[in-house]
Each structure stands twice: as structure tokens, then as C-alpha cells.
Amino acid sequence: MTNLTVWILALPLLGFVILSLAxxxxxxxxxxxxxxxxxxxxxLFAFLSFLSVHGTPPSSPAAGDQVIYTWVNSGAVGAGPNAxxxxxxxxxxxxxxxxxxxxxxxxxxxxxxxxxxxxxxEESDGEFSRFFSYMNFFIFAMVLLVSADNFLxxxxxxxxxxxxxxxxxxxxxxxxxxTAAALKALVINIIGDFGLMIAIFLIFKTYGTLNxxxxxxxxxxxxxxxxxxxxxxxxxxxxxxxxxxxSAQLPLYMWLPDAMEGPTPVSALIHAAxxxxxxxxxxxxxxxxxxxSPTALLIVAVLGGLTAIFAASIAVFQLxxxxxxxxxxxxxxxxxxxxxxxxxxxxxxxxxxxxxYFKALLFLAAGAVIHALxxxxxxxxxxxxxxxxxxxxxxxxxxxLAISGIPPLSGFWSKDEILGSLLAHASATPGKTGDIFxxxxxxxxxxxxxxxxxxxRLVMGIFFGRYRGSGPAQHSEEVEGTEIEEHxxxxxxxxxxxxxxxxxxxxxxxxxxFSVIGGWIGSFALFGARNWHPLExxxxxxxxxxxxxxxxxxxxxxxxxxxxxxxxxxxxxGVLGILGAVALYRKGFEYKESKNDFxxxxxxxxxxxxxxxxxxxxxxxxxxRAASQLLEGDVLDGGSRGVAWVFGRTSAGLRRxxxxxxxxxxxAILFGVILxxxxxxxxx
Amino acid sequence: xxIPVSWYLVVxxxxxxxxxxxxxxxxxxxxxFMSIELMLNAVNLSFVAFSHYLDSVxxxxxxxxxxxxxxxxxxxxxxxxxxxxxTRRNIDVDDMNILRG
Numbered sequence: 001m002t003n004l005t006v007w008i009l010a011l012p013l014l015g016f017v018i019l020s021l022a023x024x025x026x027x028x029x030x031x032x033x034x035x036x037x038x039x040x041x042x043x044l045f046a047f048l049s050f051l052s053v054h055g056t057p058p059s060s061p062a063a064g065d066q067v068i069y070t071w072v073n074s075g076a077v078g079a080g081p082n083a084x085x086x087x088x089x090x091x092x093x094x095x096x097x098x099x100x101x102x103x104x105x106x107x108x109x110x111x112x113x114x115x116x117x118x119x120x121x122e123e124s125d126g127e128f129s130r131f132f133s134y135m136n137f138f139i140f141a142m143v144l145l146v147s148a149d150n151f152l153x154x155x156x157x158x159x160x161x162x163x164x165x166x167x168x169x170x171x172x173x174x175x176x177x178x179t180a181a182a183l184k185a186l187v188i189n190i191i192g193d194f195g196l197m198i199a200i201f202l203i204f205k206t207y208g209t210l211n212x213x214x215x216x217x218x219x220x221x222x223x224x225x226x227x228x229x230x231x232x233x234x235x236x237x238x239x240x241x242x243x244x245x246x247s248a249q250l251p252l253y254m255w256l257p258d259a260m261e262g263p264t265p266v267s268a269l270i271h272a273a274x275x276x277x278x279x280x281x282x283x284x285x286x287x288x289x290x291x292x293s294p295t296a297l298l299i300v301a302v303l304g305g306l307t308a309i310f311a312a313s314i315a316v317f318q319l320x321x322x323x324x325x326x327x328x329x330x331x332x333x334x335x336x337x338x339x340x341x342x343x344x345x346x347x348x349x350x351x352x353x354x355x356x357y358f359k360a361l362l363f364l365a366a367g368a369v370i371h372a373l374x375x376x377x378x379x380x381x382x383x384x385x386x387x388x389x390x391x392x393x394x395x396x397x398x399x400x401l402a403i404s405g406i407p408p409l410s411g412f413w414s415k416d417e418i419l420g421s422l423l424a425h426a427s428a429t430p431g432k433t434g435d436i437f438x439x440x441x442x443x444x445x446x447x448x449x450x451x452x453x454x455x456x457r458l459v460m461g462i463f464f465g466r467y468r469g470s471g472p473a474q475h476s477e478e479v480e481g482t483e484i485e486e487h488x489x490x491x492x493x494x495x496x497x498x499x500x501x502x503x504x505x506x507x508x509x510x511x512x513x514f515s516v517i518g519g520w521i522g523s524f525a526l527f528g529a530r531n532w533h534p535l536e537x538x539x540x541x542x543x544x545x546x547x548x549x550x551x552x553x554x555x556x557x558x559x560x561x562x563x564x565x566x567x568x569x570x571x572x573x574g575v576l577g578i579l580g581a582v583a584l585y586r587k588g589f590e591y592k593e594s595k596n597d598f599x600x601x602x603x604x605x606x607x608x609x610x611x612x613x614x615x616x617x618x619x620x621x622x623x624x625r626a627a628s629q630l631l632e633g634d635v636l637d638g639g640s641r642g643v644a645w646v647f648g649r650t651s652a653g654l655r656r657x658x659x660x661x662x663x664x665x666x667x668a669i670l671f672g673v674i675l676x677x678x679x680x681x682x683x684x
Numbered sequence: 685x686x687i688p689v690s691w692y693l694v695v696x697x698x699x700x701x702x703x704x705x706x707x708x709x710x711x712x713x714x715x716x717f718m719s720i721e722l723m724l725n726a727v728n729l730s731f732v733a734f735s736h737y738l739d740s741v742x743x744x745x746x747x748x749x750x751x752x753x754x755x756x757x758x759x760x761x762x763x764x765x766x767x768x769x770x771t772r773r774n775i776d777v778d779d780m781n782i783l784r785g
Binding site for chain 1: 709
């Protein structure tokens with residue numbers, strides 16, 4: 001099997017290096033050639049890799065492993081029977097799981113690169129190349145994350161995607177809110193990185209190696225020898241801290257809505273389709289640990305479920321269209337973790353893939369709307385745009401239907417597989433744990449209804465009713481000969497709204513096609529085709545082959561009737577949500593502030609940001625200010641000023657000796673000589 | 685008969701003290717130089733006296749050394765004084781106090 005992974009990794013890195021060294025001097029077509037060329041070829045290579053894995057499924061992880069060089073090879077560390085040499089090699093792993101991730105990362109990444117060429121068009125040349133160099137850097141970091149064959153280089157990738165996210169959220173660094181959001185994302189991500197690091201220390205302490213699996217050099221792996229125990233649970237929980245920070249789960253989700261300060265293509269690529277799914281990938285990759293620690297798995301499922309409904313409820317009341325989508329992303333990631341918590345890892349990966357299509361599409365279409373309106377993101381100032389932005393409208397509608405779980409669009413298949421797995425796991429598990437999973441299943445259903453509602457609130461608000469804004473600010477020069485009567489407020493602006501150029505609409509159309517058909521890689525058991533589940537079959541070696549996992553995952557069997565029940569309820573609730581939104585906003589979106597306490601609570605996102613500011617940030621700021629005044633000012637500055645004062649006063653006294661009169665010096669010499677003579681005379 | 689060495693030493697001490705007083709009191713550098721020469725020659729006198737008294741030529745060798753150094757010192761010193769006089773038109777040592785602290 002030819003291993004192209006190293007090229008998938010190297011090409012975006014090359015693009016990043018070229019663009020960051022020479023980008024400012026390059027013309028735009030050259031910048032685009034480098035950025036799109038490297039990611040495009042990387043996607044091509046990822047596709048070839050995928051085909052080769054698909055053609056001949058590897059028998060063991062070592063078959064797809066490629067050790068590029070050995071970085072660390074120490075003698076035995078520690079003493080006694082646990083003394084192992086520390087061997088850390090930079091290796092790239094190509095197995096079904098990483099092949100799928102590579103496809104998603106490079107595929108969606110390439111489409112979003114194309115889209116960005118249109119979206120970022122109005123930036124200056126320097127900013128344009130800076131944007132693409134960051135984007136290439138992100139693709140490189142993400143490829144490293146998903147193809148590393150050991151925990152250490154996973155951590156490197158993990159940290160670098162966080163850095164790329166920081167750089168891109170703060171891309172418009174002149175905006176104070178953007179830099180603040182970037183800082184928030186970085187700080188919260190570092191909490192996760194810290195968890196991952198401690199987990200890695202624990203893994204090495206316990207197992208004496210950091211490789212995922214036995215690699216082609218003969219280094220033993222950790223995942224195929226995972227054993228139950230308290231340490232494993234600790235490792236799992238620490239890993240989940242990392243996942244929660246990266247994938248914006250409770251209680252570390254706060255950074256993702258603020259991350260919408262970045263350019264919209266960034267929101268689509270990093271904060272919807274790829275980087276935030278790294279946590280889902282890590283849980284799937286380290287499932288051998290989670291499988292032997294039911295407690296940790298239960299915590300994953302419960303936090304996923306809570307996040308799903310919590311974020312969906314906030315999304316219902318948001319007014320900024322990108323923030324609605326951000327909370328929606330958090331909620332959908334919650335689904336993926338719920339699925340993994342119910343032992344259905346391939347279901348989580350399935351939703352990851354379909355979500356990457358329709359959520360990237362939703363963001364890109366929202367970006368097209370924002371672009372057309374010259375930067376407007378507030379739903380109160382939109383409306384009626386379906387007449388002006390036809391392609392955007394139809395693609396957005398497809399994505400909204402897909403995320404609402406309407407058959408036969410992609411979201412339907414993945415969401416119903418997750419709900420089915422939850423129900424099956426609930427009925428297969430006795431006692432309280434089973435009850436918890438019934439509850440999670442119900443939460444999943446309610447969230448599906450909420451999702452449909454807030455998505456169609458968005459559709460109605462943006463595309464239906466009357467236009468409520470005043471037109472794009474940037475395109476305000478009057479076209480000659482068009483005198484528009486402004487008897488309807490904002491009507492003049494409405495006719496200056498234009499559909500995005502083809503470079504932006506083509507990615508929308510491609511993603512829309514995948515949002516429709518992307519779900520057909522899932523299971524068709526519901527409709528009688530029991531042998532049609534390509535994704536599950538493709539991923540099954542990773543989850544069931546003992547070479548990958550010490551304890552093969554036993555996905556609970558779903559009875560057909562239970563599956564139908566779950567599907568029926570979720571589709572019913574989805575349709576109900578859509579109809580509710582359409583009925584409520586059929587005359588166009590109208591914002592009415594309610595004084596209701598519950599409304600206020602949810603509208604202000606449960607006051608979590610205010611709470612954090614009060615209990616964490618303000619005390620820290622107070623402490624910092626006090627420290628800077630007391631410690632820095634009084635103690636350190638005061639101390640050094642005191643020393644300087646003492647020397648200053650002493651010198652001022654001593655300088656009086658330097659009279660400048662030669663005779664004084666001569667006299668001093670004389671006295672000195674006399675003293676010496678006396679000394680020797682007395683001493684004898 | 686010979687004059688005892690202590691007489692020489694007394695004369696030497698007197699001349700040396702006159703030299704010191706001159707260096708400390710006078711303000712004309714030429715006079716100061718002359719005072720320094722007095723001090724040096726007072727020492728020379730005691731050297732020669734001791735040399736004779738101890739019947740050794742070592743002291744006379746030191747005298748030659750001191751004479752040479754004194755000559756060199758005067759050359760340099762007078763050059764400096766001439767140069768100062770050219771720039772300041774004044775060689776009062778009390779006015780040369782720009783290095784005062």
C-alpha cells in the first residue's frame with residue numbers, strides 16, 4: 001500500500017511556509033495558486049489514500065503505519081519490571097478512521113479554500129495572503145492531529161490547531177472583540193491541552209509507551225493493551241477534558257460562540273466542520289480506554305446529552321445568525337458524544353461526516369448572506385432575501401432540512417442512527433444506567449425538535465417576509481438611472497443586494513449535493529437493506545479487530561421496531577419544529593423582547609458569561625491589579641528604588657571629597673604616607 | 685673629623701618639609717615643580733649620606749635614578765603647563781578644578 005499521508009501533511013505545510021515568507025510580495029493569483037494548489041493536491045492524495053484503504057482493508061494498524069524518523073530512543077526509564085525504553089517516533093498512521101478524517105479535513109478544507117477566495121476578496125493584498133497562510137497552516141495541523149500514530153504528536157497537532165484557531169479568530173485584530181474572543185478560545189483550549197498532557201503522562205507511567213498501536217518498527221502500542229482500572233478511568237476523564245475543550249462541550253463550551261468573531265469561512269472550516277470534531281475523533285481513537293471504563297463512557301454520554309439540549313435551547317433565542325449556528329454546532333457535537341457514550345463510535349463518526357457537510361454549508365451560506373449585506377449578521381435586519389439570493393436560499397434550505405433530520409437528507413440517517421443506538425443501549429442496559437440512557441434518548445428527541453425549530457426560525461428570518469434592513473453599506477453607490485422609491489423602509493437597499501460570485505456559490509452547491517446524498521453511507525436496515533452500511537463496515541476493523549482494540553466494541557443490536565419508533569418520533573418532532581417555526585414567523589421574523597424570567601434567562605445564555613466574569617475573571621483581574629500595585633509597585637519597585645536612593649545619597653556625600661584643588665589631593669597623599677610611616681614605626 | 689650622619693638627615697628633613705609646604709601652599713605650578721624638586725633632592729641627600737655612612741654605592745645608584753626620573757618629569761610637566769597656558773592664558777592651579785565632584 002503506497003502511503004501518501006506524508007505528502008498530505010507536507011503540502012499544506014509547504015503552502016504555509018511559502019505564503020508566510022513571500023505572501024506579501026505575491027500577486028493574488030499566485031497566492032491562490034499556492035493555497036488552493038497545495039490543499040487541492042492534498043485532497044487528491046487523501047482521496048487516493050482512502051481508496052487504497054477501502055480497496056484493501058489493513059489487517060492491523062502496523063500495515064498502515066509509516067515511521068518517518070525516531071525522535072527519542074532512550075534507555076530504560078524507571079526501575080523494576082516496568083522499566084521500558086522511551087521510544088517516540090514521528091509516524092503517520094493510515095487506517096480507516098484516519099482515512100475518513102483525512103477525507104473530511106482536506107475535502108471540506110479545499111471547498112472552503114475556494115469559497116474564501118471570493119469571501120476574502122475585499123481584504124487588502126497582505127491580509128489576503130495572511131489569511132490563506134493561516135488556513136494552510138490549519139490544514140497542516142489538523143492533518144497532523146488525525147494522522148499521528150502516537151499520543152505525543154497527537155498533542156502537537158492538538159496544540160497547533162488551537163494556535164491556528166487563535167490566529168484565525170483574531171484575524172481582524174483591529175477589532176477589540178475579535179482579539180478578546182481569540183484569547184478566550186486560546187485560554188479554554190489550553191485547559192484542554194493541559195488535560196491531554198496529564199493524560200499522556202499517566203499513559204506513559206502506566207503503559208510505558210505512547211504509541212497508539214504496535215507500529216511497523218516494532219514499538220508496542222498502548223491501545224491494544226488497555227486494561228480496566230482506576231488509572232484508566234482517570235486517563236479517560238483527562239482525555240475527555242481535552243475533548244470537551246476542543247469540541248466545546250459542557251463545561252468548556254464558552255469559547256465557540258465568541259469564536260464567530262473570525263471570518264465566516266473560518267467558522268465553517270474550523271469551528272463547525274473539522275477542528276471542533278477533533279474531540280469526537282480522539283474518543284473514537286482512544287475507544288479502547290473508554291470501553292474498559294464504563295464510568296468514563298457514561299460521563300461522556302451524559303455531558304454530550306446535556307450539552308446538546310443546553311446549546312439548542314440557547315440557539316432558539318439568538319439573533320446573530322452566526323451565533324445560532326455556533327450553538328447549533330455545540331448541540332450537534334453533543335449528539336456525537338452521546339453516540340460514542342452508547343458504544344456506537346461509528347455512529348458518532350457518521351454524524352461527524354454528515355455534520356461537516358451540512359454545517360459547513362450552513363456557515364458558508366450564512367457567509368454569502370453576510371457578504372451580500374456588507375457585513376450584517378443581525379437577523380432583525382434581514383428578511384425576504386430568497387428573491388435576491390436564490391442559490392444561497394436553496395442551498396441553505398437543503399442544509400436546514402438536513403440538520404432537521406428530514407428524510408432522505410444526510411442528517412436524517414446519522415441522527416437516527418444515534419437515537420437508535422441510544423434506545424438500543426438503554427434497553428440492553430439494566431438498572432439506573434439504562435434509565436439514564438432512556439433519558440438521553442428523550443433529550444436527543446427533544447433536541448431534534450428544537451434543532452428543526454431554530455433552523456427554520458433562521459430560514460424564515462433571513463429569507464422570508466419583508467426586508468427589514470437598509471441595504472449593504474459597502475455597495476451604496478447609486479447605479480445610474482435607477483431611481484427607487486423608498487416608500488417601503490429599506491426597499492432601496494434591497495435592490496442593491498446581489499448573489500455571491502460563482503467562486504462562492506459553487507462550493508455551496510457541491511456541499512448541498514453532499515448534504516443530500518452524504519447520509520447514504522449509513523445503515524439502510526430500516527428499509528430492509530440489512531447489508532447496506534458502508535461506513536460501519538469500513539470503520540469496523542478499528543472498533544472490532546483485536547489488533548486495534550483490546551476489547552472489541554459490541555454495539556448493541558437495534559430491534560427494527562424500536563428503530564422505527566425512534567425514527568418516527570424524531571422525524572415527527574422535526575416536522576413539528578419546522579411547522580412551528582413557519583407558523584410563528586410566516587409573516588416574517590419579528591423580534592419581541594419578553595420580560596418573562598425564563599425567556600430572559602435563556603436569551604442571556606443562562607448568564608454563564610456574566611457568572612464567569614463575576615466569579616473568575618473579576619477576582620483574577622482584582623488580584624492582578626492588587627499584585628501589580630502592591631508587589632510590583634511597592635515591593636519590587638520600592639525595593640530597587642530604595643537601593644538606588646541609598647547609593648545616590650552616599651555618592652552625593654562622597655563627591656564632596658573631589659574638590660578639584662590639587663593641594664587637597666597632595667595633602668591626602670601626605671597624610672596617607674604619614675599614616676603608613678606611623679604604622680611601620682609602631683609595628684617596629 | 686667627619687660630620688655625623690644625623691646632621692645630614694636633619695638637613696634633608698628640613699628641605700623635604702620646605703618642599704611639602706611649597707607644594708601645598710603655592711599656586712604657581714612652576715614654584716610647585718621647584719618644591720617637588722626640593723623634596724626629591726632632600727631624599728637624594730639622605731641617600732648619599734647613607735651611602736657614605738654604610739660604605740655602599742647602592743644609595744648613589746638610586747640618586748642617579750631619581751635624577752633621571754626628575755628630569756623626565758619636569759620635561760613632561762613643563763610641556764603640560766605650556767599647553768595649559770596656551771589654552772587658558774592662566775596657570776593658577778586653583779583654577780584647574782573642572783574635575784571637581
